[in-house]
Amino acid sequence: QVQLQESGPGLVKPSETLSLSCAVSGYSVSSAFSWGWIRQAPGEGLEWIGTIYHRGRTYYNPSLKSRVSISLDTSKNQFSLNLTSVTAADTAVYYCARDTGRPSLGLILFDIWGQGTMVTV
Amino acid sequence: QSVLTQPPSVSAAPGQKVTISCSGTSSNIGNNYVSWYQQLPGTAPKLLIYENNKRPSGIPDRFSGSKSGTSATLGITGLQTGDEADYYCGTWDSSLSGVLFGGGTKLTVL
Numbered sequence: 001q002v003q004l005q006e007s008g009p010g011l012v013k014p015s016e017t018l019s020l021s022c023a024v025s026g027y028s029v030s031s032a033f034s035w036g037w038i039r040q041a042p043g044e045g046l047e048w049i050g051t052i053y054h055r056g057r058t059y060y061n062p063s064l065k066s067r068v069s070i071s072l073d074t075s076k077n078q079f080s081l082n083l084t085s086v087t088a089a090d091t092a093v094y095y096c097a098r099d100t101g102r103p104s105l106g107l108i109l110f111d112i113w114g115q116g117t118m119v120t121v
Numbered sequence: 122q123s124v125l126t127q128p129p130s131v132s133a134a135p136g137q138k139v140t141i142s143c144s145g146t147s148s149n150i151g152n153n154y155v156s157w158y159q160q161l162p163g164t165a166p167k168l169l170i171y172e173n174n175k176r177p178s179g180i181p182d183r184f185s186g187s188k189s190g191t192s193a194t195l196g197i198t199g200l201q202t203g204d205e206a207d208y209y210c211g212t213w214d215s216s217l218s219g220v221l222f223g224g225g226t227k228l229t230v231l
Contacts, residue, residue: 046166048219051220095166106154106212109154109172115165
């Protein structure tokens with residue numbers, strides 16, 4: 001059974017960097033598929049942050065691209081999110097999720113999600 | 122404001138049927154697949170429909186999806202109080218090279 005678990009500080013100061021990790025169990029992040037971060041501000045909808053593929057290629061939300069980086073750590077079987085220069089607008093629940101689709105085919109599907117972690121700026 | 126447009130809310134009585142629309146453009150829904158997610162209060166989203174109309178294992182056939190042109194629709198029959206949730210459509214946008222989610226629709230089962 002594949003499971004994802006987010007971890008990281010729940011409080012980040014303005015202008016600092018938000019760093020989160022997503023530990024994956026039951027599947028190797030280097031095997032296949034891709035791994036994404038999605039956030040949800042209080043009372044708002046889902047916002048895609050970015051995705052990293054098992055071979056390392058990344059796609060980022062254009063509105064966040066200048067501040068975001070996502071990386072894989074195959075030794076720990078996890079992937080991470082860094083978001084720089086945060087403001088109050090970055091306060092949200094951050095979810096990590098597995099995407100078994102293929103954008104080259106126009107197919108996106110986040111089939112497994114972490115429980116989410118609340119980050120307050 | 123989301124690029125994918127969903128009605129903010131829909132409602133229906135238990136046992137009835139409801140549809141939720143998701144409208145986009147040729148760069149997203151029109152030429153890519155749509156997925157749907159259910160988010161129960163206080164929980165993470167859950168995949169309901171993928172590739173426009175396919176259901177993952179464990180999703181009852183009361184849930185269905187369809188796509189026509191630049192719009193997609195989620196249908197739920199035999200409504201239950203446990204279906205009360207927020208529903209989101211999602212797709213790839215070829216122009217943005219990124220994932221889009223709709224603004225979400227809150228389903229109330231009266």
